[in-house]
Amino acid sequence: xxxxxxxxxxxxxxxxxxxxxxxxxxxxxxxxxxxxxxxxxxxxxxxxxxxxxxxxxxxxxxxxxxxxxxxxxxxxxxxxxxxxxxxxxxxxxxxxxxxxxxxxxxxxxxxxxxxxxxxxxxxxxxxxxxxxxxxxxxxxxxxxxxxxxxxxxxxxxxxxxxxxxxxxxxxxxxxxxxxxxxxxxxxxxxxxxxxxxxxxxxxxxxxxxxxxxxxxxxxxxxxxxxxxxxxxxxxxxxxxxxxxxxxxxxxxxxxxxxxxxxxxxxxxxxxxxxxxxxxxxxxxxxxxxxxxxxxxxxxxxxxxxxxxxxxxxxxxxxxxxxxxxxxxxxxxxxxxxxxxxxxxxxxxxxxxxxxxxxxxxxxxxxxxxxxxxxxxxxxxxxxxxxxxxxxxxxxxxxxxxxxxxxxxxxxxxxxxxxxxxxxxxxxxxxxxxxxxxxxxxxxxxxxxxxxxxxxxxxxxxxxxxxxxxxxxxxxxxxxxxxxxxxxxxxxxxxxxxxxxxxxxxxxxxxxxxxxxxxxxxxxxxxxxxxxxxxxxxxxxxxxxxxxxxxxxxxxxxxxxxxxxxxxxxxxxxxxxxxxxxxxxxxxxxxxxxxxxxxxxxxxxxxxxxxxxxxxxxxxxxxxxxxxxxxxxxxxxxxxxxxxxxxxxxxxxxxxxxxxxxxxxxxxxxxxxxxxxxxxxxxxxxxxxxxxxxxxxxxxxxxxxxxxxxxxxxxxxxxxxxxxxxxxxxxxxxxxxxxxxxxxxxxxxxxxxxxxxxxxxxxxxxxxxxxxxxxxxxxxxxxxxxxxxxxxxxxxxxxxxxxxxxxxxxxxxxxxxxxxxxxxxxxxxxxxxxxxxxxxxxxxxxxxxxxxxxxxxxxxxxxxxxxxxxxxxxxxxxxxxxxxxxxxxxxxxxxxxxxxxxxxxxxxxxxxxxxxxxxxxxxxxx
Numbered sequence: 001x002x003x004x005x006x007x008x009x010x011x012x013x014x015x016x017x018x019x020x021x022x023x024x025x026x027x028x029x030x031x032x033x034x035x036x037x038x039x040x041x042x043x044x045x046x047x048x049x050x051x052x053x054x055x056x057x058x059x060x061x062x063x064x065x066x067x068x069x070x071x072x073x074x075x076x077x078x079x080x081x082x083x084x085x086x087x088x089x090x091x092x093x094x095x096x097x098x099x100x101x102x103x104x105x106x107x108x109x110x111x112x113x114x115x116x117x118x119x120x121x122x123x124x125x126x127x128x129x130x131x132x133x134x135x136x137x138x139x140x141x142x143x144x145x146x147x148x149x150x151x152x153x154x155x156x157x158x159x160x161x162x163x164x165x166x167x168x169x170x171x172x173x174x175x176x177x178x179x180x181x182x183x184x185x186x187x188x189x190x191x192x193x194x195x196x197x198x199x200x201x202x203x204x205x206x207x208x209x210x211x212x213x214x215x216x217x218x219x220x221x222x223x224x225x226x227x228x229x230x231x232x233x234x235x236x237x238x239x240x241x242x243x244x245x246x247x248x249x250x251x252x253x254x255x256x257x258x259x260x261x262x263x264x265x266x267x268x269x270x271x272x273x274x275x276x277x278x279x280x281x282x283x284x285x286x287x288x289x290x291x292x293x294x295x296x297x298x299x300x301x302x303x304x305x306x307x308x309x310x311x312x313x314x315x316x317x318x319x320x321x322x323x324x325x326x327x328x329x330x331x332x333x334x335x336x337x338x339x340x341x342x343x344x345x346x347x348x349x350x351x352x353x354x355x356x357x358x359x360x361x362x363x364x365x366x367x368x369x370x371x372x373x374x375x376x377x378x379x380x381x382x383x384x385x386x387x388x389x390x391x392x393x394x395x396x397x398x399x400x401x402x403x404x405x406x407x408x409x410x411x412x413x414x415x416x417x418x419x420x421x422x423x424x425x426x427x428x429x430x431x432x433x434x435x436x437x438x439x440x441x442x443x444x445x446x447x448x449x450x451x452x453x454x455x456x457x458x459x460x461x462x463x464x465x466x467x468x469x470x471x472x473x474x475x476x477x478x479x480x481x482x483x484x485x486x487x488x489x490x491x492x493x494x495x496x497x498x499x500x501x502x503x504x505x506x507x508x509x510x511x512x513x514x515x516x517x518x519x520x521x522x523x524x525x526x527x528x529x530x531x532x533x534x535x536x537x538x539x540x541x542x543x544x545x546x547x548x549x550x551x552x553x554x555x556x557x558x559x560x561x562x563x564x565x566x567x568x569x570x571x572x573x574x575x576x577x578x579x580x581x582x583x584x585x586x587x588x589x590x591x592x593x594x595x596x597x598x599x600x601x602x603x604x605x606x607x608x609x610x611x612x613x614x615x616x617x618x619x620x621x622x623x624x625x626x627x628x629x630x631x632x633x634x635x636x637x638x639x640x641x642x643x644x645x646x647x648x649x650x651x652x653x654x655x656x657x658x659x660x661x662x663x664x665x666x667x668x669x670x671x672x673x674x675x676x677x678x679x680x681x682x683x684x685x686x687x688x689x690x691x692x693x694x695x696x697x698x699x700x701x702x703x704x705x706x707x708x709x710x711x712x713x714x715x716x717x718x719x720x721x722x723x724x725x726x727x728x729x730x731x732x733x734x735x736x737x738x739x740x741x742x743x744x745x746x747x748x749x750x751x752x753x754x755x756x757x758x759x760x761x762x763x764x765x766x767x768x769x770x771x772x773x774x775x776x777x778x779x780x781x782x783x784x785x786x787x788x789x790x791x792x793x794x795x796x797x798x799x800x801x802x803x804x805x806x807x808x809x810x811x812x813x814x815x816x817x818x819x820x821x822x823x824x825x826x827x828x829x830x831x832x833x834x835x836x837x838x839x840x841x842x843x844x845x846x847x848x849x850x851x852x853x854x855x856x857x858x859x860x861x862x863x864x865x866x867x868x869x870x871x872x873x874x875x876x877x878x879x880x881x882x883x884x885x886x887x888x889x890x891x892x893x894x895x896x897x898x899x900x901x902x903x904x905x906x907x908x909x910x911x912x913x914x915x916x917x918x919x920x921x922x923x924x925x
Contacts, residue, residue: 057079148182150182169201227271601691607693773785853865
């Protein structure tokens with residue numbers, strides 16, 4: 001019998017933890033997937049195989065980018081790089097700006113797509129659809145192409161292109177000019193100037209030339225700026241146009257409406273805030289897509305700089321060194337840098353100083369006696385249509401005096417009562433005086449200025465004492481100020497002025513330095529430790545290396561509210577003040593501070609004992625960064641004249657500086673570089689060790705030919721036997737060089753060497769006239785070839801001197817008696833120096849040669865030739881000739897001698913037969 005199985009499921013829900021775990025894991029997977037999806041969607045790609053040609057920024061909604069060799073779109077972040085061939089598109093209501101490396105700026109409207117190309121250092125934009133506005137720099141052009149139309153925008157121009165669909169293109173020249181090619185399918189070029197408009201496809205009857213769709217204008221006067229509208233219209237002349245403005249893009253509030261008829265331009269005066277605008281035909285209405293134009297004008301508050309110091313008609317006097325003039329002005333936050341100009345004429349033509357600075361103050365000592373005019377012009381990072389407005393021109397006077405007048409500062413305030421309660425600061429001020437580098441301010445409890453409570457040196461003519469009640473509790477005080485000249489000598493002090501402080505607080509509280517403060521070791525003795533109290537009893541100022549003050553390094557009794565002149569070694573320290581009061585011993589809060597050594601010395605890079613200045617460009621000085629340094633001071637002086645720096649920059653945040661030195665004379669100079677850490681609320685200003693490097697400054701010059709000098713004459717023997725050495729020199733080792741030697745009358749060089757050393761031996765030269773030169777270039781590409789060819793002459797080789805016959809002498813008679821005892825004639829002559837051979841010739845009276853021979857010179861014996869063929873002689877007159885010669889090893893004569901000749905006579909009787917000496921009986925007979 002078959003049994004029936006029970007297939008009914010009876011699940012158990014008792015294991016709740018497993019279910020919760022499954023649910024949690026599922027949710028984590030969902031969240032992780034969503035996170036990775038969003039991250040991948042918004043991922044920004046960068047490339048290492050290409051160089052960026054621009055950066056992109058955007059506002060509102062999103063912008064997408066696609067690389068030339070990719071099919072995936074990504075969403076770039078702010079200031080993302082754009083590469084050659086990238087495609088950029090904006091979403092609806094989005095805006096983007098491209099900043100090209102050639103300083104051209106392209107703005108994209110919403111729903112716009114372009115492709116970027118940079119070829120041969122020229123930027124090009126291919127517009128697929130949408131609106132682009134182009135602002136070219138003063139040094140670069142730009143191309144915009146769409147379908148068959150190309151526009152080349154000139155330097156310093158503004159241009160707008162709007163493509164609303166296939167074949168619908170609108171081109172507007174807002175400023176400058178542009179050359180347009182291929183409009184309407186015709187291959188021709190048309191030069192468009194400011195205000196010109198070209199349309200293809202659908203013709204919009206109303207086109208606004210200016211302002212642009214999203215223009216930015218500076219409000220520099222503070223009273224608003226004029227906004228000029230200019231448009232072109234093909235509507236009937238009598239048709240009414242409406243211009244509306246509103247601070248809202250939907251024109252729902254504060255709408256200003258202007259009715260314009262028969263006009264093509266209109267100016268809105270003194271606009272103080274940004275606004276949206278639209279221009280349309282009254283008959284068609286504001287909603288007409290064809291007859292309505294719209295945009296936005298951004299008004300940016302940018303007041304012109306206000307000059308503060310030196311004040312108008314300020315007077316300065318000096319005796320030796322020109323005074324330090326502090327230029328101070330007030331700018332605005334949009335300014336990237338300021339152009340400071342100082343000249344000796346109100347028009348500021350050919351200014352003596354024209355320098356861009358990043359701060360709003362600068363102190364200079366470059367101006368001698370006279371009246372000087374100055375102004376400041378801002379430069380903005382953003383592109384704006386209206387020109388930045390300069391400050392007003394101010395002037396000041398400098399007078400040179402024969403003798404220095406001892407002048408005391410005139411105090412301004414305080415002079416009566418100073419309120420110091422509730423932690424208020426107290427300000428001291430006095431009039432500026434000339435011939436000062438700094439001021440010394442003293443505050444004392446007595447008119448004799450013996451019990452000094454404040455003694456500080458400041459660089460300006462004012463000083464603020466923070467939390468003055470801590471330093472100057474209730475009571476009467478006296479203060480003076482004196483100037484300190486450039487030599488560090490203190491000048492006359494002002495008459496002590498009495499003032500009273502009013503403070504109702506009761507406390508003993510440490511003020512300065514605050515907890516954790518860092519003190520430079522050089523500034524520790526000048527740092528004033530201050531506290532606030534109204535306790536009149538004796539107090540103790542204590543410093544310890546331990547927090548519990550178990551061992552005291554400083555324990556000074558004081559009755560004032562501050563102390564200075566404390567010198568401590570490097571390390572961390574703790575300080576406090578204790579005092580007895582009616583309520584017992586009270587203490588300030590324990591505060592620690594650190595004494596630090598100077599910053600390290602920077603290391604100069606790439607500079608040796610000589611600095612070469614090229615004909616163009618700037619000379620670069622670079623150094624290693626100093627840990628902790630915020631800025632550097634660079635000073636270049638001529639050795640021996642350190643008081644007048646050739647170059648000085650007291651605030652450089654980079655670790656290099658480039659200086660044009662073409663106008664500087666050659667000589668010995670010293671460059672000094674020192675790092676500084678700026679003062680802050682937690683640290684004093686820190687000084688670094690300075691690096692001083694001496695160098696010789698030389699301007700790049702052509703190769704200098706040294707030897708043979710121009711016009712020199714060189715002996716023939718020297719040129720043949722001991723060839724001279726060509727010598728030349730160059731300030732910079734050339735990258736390539738060639739020495740060329742030519743001989744007059746010959747087309748090809750007789751000697752040519754590539755990349756020769758500065759001393760190279762010449763070949764053996766024959767007599768004649770020669771020219772030589774060195775052609776060379778340096779690695780930077782400059783030609784430093786010798787300016788002219790030097791000419792020298794190799795003289796002919798002089799003949800050897802004549803030999804002097806020893807025998808026979810002139811007119812000697814050789815008779816029978818001579819031949820009776822001599823069976824030969826021995827011709828002898830004196831030795832000739834340097835002769836290696838002698839040539840001898842014997843001739844009869846008719847000049848016919850009887851005998852010739854060559855003999856080698858033998859330095860040990862007197863040269864001689866023995867003629868034994870007596871039978872060939874007959875009575876009569878004969879001559880003997882000898883000539884010294886100098887021959888090379890190959891036998892070639894290179895130095896000939898002068899012929900010496902002697903005449904002698906043969907006087908012997910004629911015989912029929914010639915008798916000979918009896919030979920005797922021969923052997924064997």
